[in-house]
Each structure stands twice: as C-alpha cells, then as structure tokens.
Amino acid sequence: MPKFLDRLPGQALRIGVSGFAVSLLKVSRWFGPKAELLAEQPFSPEGVGALHAHHAIGVALRELLAGQDVQGWPASFVLADELARVWQVTPPAQAARLADLEAAAALRFHGLYGEPAANWKIVADWDARQPFFAAAMPQPLLATLEQAAAEHGLAVVEVQPHFVTAWNRWQGAVKTGAWFGQVHDNLLTLAVLDGKRLNAIRALPVPRGADQYWLAQTLKREALLAGLEAPQLLQLCGQVPPLLAKPAANADQIPCTVLGAALPGEEKWSLASVLAAGGLAA
Structure with missing residues (x-):
C-alpha cells in the first residue's frame, strides 16, 4: 500500500540522485522535522555507459516513488557532482547578448570535456563583464527524471548539482x-x-x-x-x-x-540521503 503524505504549507520533497542510489526526503520550513527520510532505493548501474546508468537511475526512481503517495508535491532533485559538470567561462570581448555567453560556455565545455554540449543542459549566472561559472547536466538524465516525476504527479521545482546547492546556501557566509x-x-x-x-x-x-x-x-x-x-x-x-x-x-x-550543523538523525543516513539534503540549513 502507498504511504499517504499530507502536505502542509512550506513542505516539499527533495530527491538525491547518485550513481548507486536514489533517496527521498520530506523537508519543511515550519512544521515538523526540518528533513525526514522517507525512503531510499539502491541500484547497480547496468554496464558502464552513461545511458545505461541513466536507465538504472530511472528504474530505481520509479521503484522509490511507487511506495509513496506524492501526487501534487513539489520536488527538487540534487545530483551527485560526478553526474554533472562545473567550469569557468570567460565572456567574449564586447559580449552583448545572452546567445554570446551561451556560445562561449558551450565552446569552453567542448574544450574541457572533449564532447559537444548539445546533449547537456547548461545553466549559469550569466555575466558579460567578468568570468562566471556554469553547470551542465545530461539531457538524457534530465528527461529520465522529468518523466518519472510526471508519472507520479510530482511538480519539478529545480535540478541542481550537489556543489551548487552548497554554494548557493553558504556563499553569503x-x-x-x-x-x-x-x-x-x-x-x-x-x-x-x-x-x-x-x-x-x-x-x-x-x-x-x-x-x-x-x-x-x-x-x-x-x-x-x-x-x-x-x-x-x-x-x-x-x-x-x-x-x-x-x-x-x-x-x-x-x-x-x-x-x-548536521540535521537531526543525519549521522544514521546513507551517502545518498545526505546528498538529498544538500544545501539545507540545520
């Protein structure tokens, strides 16, 4: 039987995605625990290719959500850093359009990683005045996550690499x-x-x-x-x-x-569950 979740104001879900497990947390701004571990689903990637790994993640995610009534819940995904790419981009001289910055980011990505950026979604704090950092996530993996979320009625709020969640949380400190x-x-x-x-x-x-x-x-x-x-x-x-x-x-x-500080109970969590809580304040 699915476990029914009654959603209160300020509550949402966070899903950690690594190369060996997916994990589901319920997080809350005002009611109950700051973060509550609901479920985790380990898996063994099939083969060594990225597409096989993405397929294994999709299967594990569906198994994870099958035991939860998450219809209508907002959800954020946190990706292990090894599933994403983060790099610095120097804006071209006299860059005036977003398209100029996107082209520079794609060119730098190709130079660093030896593959075209077409199969990756690139996000950044675009800045035409000074170097900035960009993050890329595989389009096939994003499609897998979005499809599994849609099948279970989740509203995807954001997908971010683990380090980005930490930087966004702590850079002001x-x-x-x-x-x-x-x-x-x-x-x-x-x-x-x-x-x-x-x-x-x-x-x-x-x-x-x-x-x-x-x-x-x-x-x-x-x-x-x-x-x-x-x-x-x-x-x-x-x-x-x-x-x-x-x-x-x-x-x-x-x-x-x-x-x-560590969240209550975090010392007993697996690495995938700690990943899901990336960027949360205790």
Whole structure:
C-alpha cells in the first residue's frame, strides 16, 4: 500500500540522485522535522555507459516513488557532482547578448570535456563583464527524471548539482580572505576564491587520516596553480573529518571551520540521503 503524505504549507520533497542510489526526503520550513527520510532505493548501474546508468537511475526512481503517495508535491532533485559538470567561462570581448555567453560556455565545455554540449543542459549566472561559472547536466538524465516525476504527479521545482546547492546556501557566509569547500563521500569540492569571486572549482580526494598538515599543503598547492595567495581560512560544509576541523597548531597551518550543523538523525543516513539534503540549513 502507498504511504499517504499530507502536505502542509512550506513542505516539499527533495530527491538525491547518485550513481548507486536514489533517496527521498520530506523537508519543511515550519512544521515538523526540518528533513525526514522517507525512503531510499539502491541500484547497480547496468554496464558502464552513461545511458545505461541513466536507465538504472530511472528504474530505481520509479521503484522509490511507487511506495509513496506524492501526487501534487513539489520536488527538487540534487545530483551527485560526478553526474554533472562545473567550469569557468570567460565572456567574449564586447559580449552583448545572452546567445554570446551561451556560445562561449558551450565552446569552453567542448574544450574541457572533449564532447559537444548539445546533449547537456547548461545553466549559469550569466555575466558579460567578468568570468562566471556554469553547470551542465545530461539531457538524457534530465528527461529520465522529468518523466518519472510526471508519472507520479510530482511538480519539478529545480535540478541542481550537489556543489551548487552548497554554494548557493553558504556563499553569503564566506569571509573575505577565505575559501569554501564541501566534503562528501571523501571528496573535497573546493571553491578557490579571489576576494569574493570564484576563481576555480577543484575536486580533490580526501585521503584516510587527512589532517591539518595535509590541508595546508593542499591549499598552498592550489593557490600556486591559481596564481593566488593561500587563503587565510577554509570554511567547509558537509561530512568534514574531525582532524581537518581541529584548531591550527602553528602558523604554517591554515585554520578550518565548519559551516552549519548536521540535521537531526543525519549521522544514521546513507551517502545518498545526505546528498538529498544538500544545501539545507540545520
């Protein structure tokens, strides 16, 4: 029997989509828990190609929603960062139209990833005056998500990569001279900042036992690559290892602070469910 959900004002659904599971949360602004885990559906991708993975995600999503009465609910999808692309775009000189910026983003995408942008949906904070960042999501995957949502009467509000949800949530809290990062599944997605402006986004594996020494060396290396001074502070969100958040022991280390707090019960959630809650405030 489906589980019936009575929707109150300010309530919505969030669906996390990774390469191994989909997860369903009910979130609320005013009533009840901030986020409640409703269900999760793991899966094994068929084959190694992207189309097979998208098919497996669609099957898992339908199985996830089949046990829930979600008709008419608004839903936001959060995609694992490995399912999307994020890159920097330099606007062409004297760009005057949105079409100019879209063409520049598509050209840069092709140069970085070696494939045309036609099969990807590109979104960005378009800016003709200075470099900006764009995100791309596979059109076949988006079609799969939208079709499954329509079959169950969901109203899709937005689809965003995981890092984008975190950046949108926390960018206003990042201090001058600091860099920002998100840790999820032993991966640090690092926003290299020049003042308040994004300079680069880097995905860095976090080795077992990573500590303040590893963090300082990593940040200094990334600063050299970007031609910038090392940050005075790193502000992290997500699953931050305790060793990284310890106070800096000497002047050679770079202080690290954690933004926000875990949601109630989050310590028992799987990686896919934590993904679904991306960008939510505790």
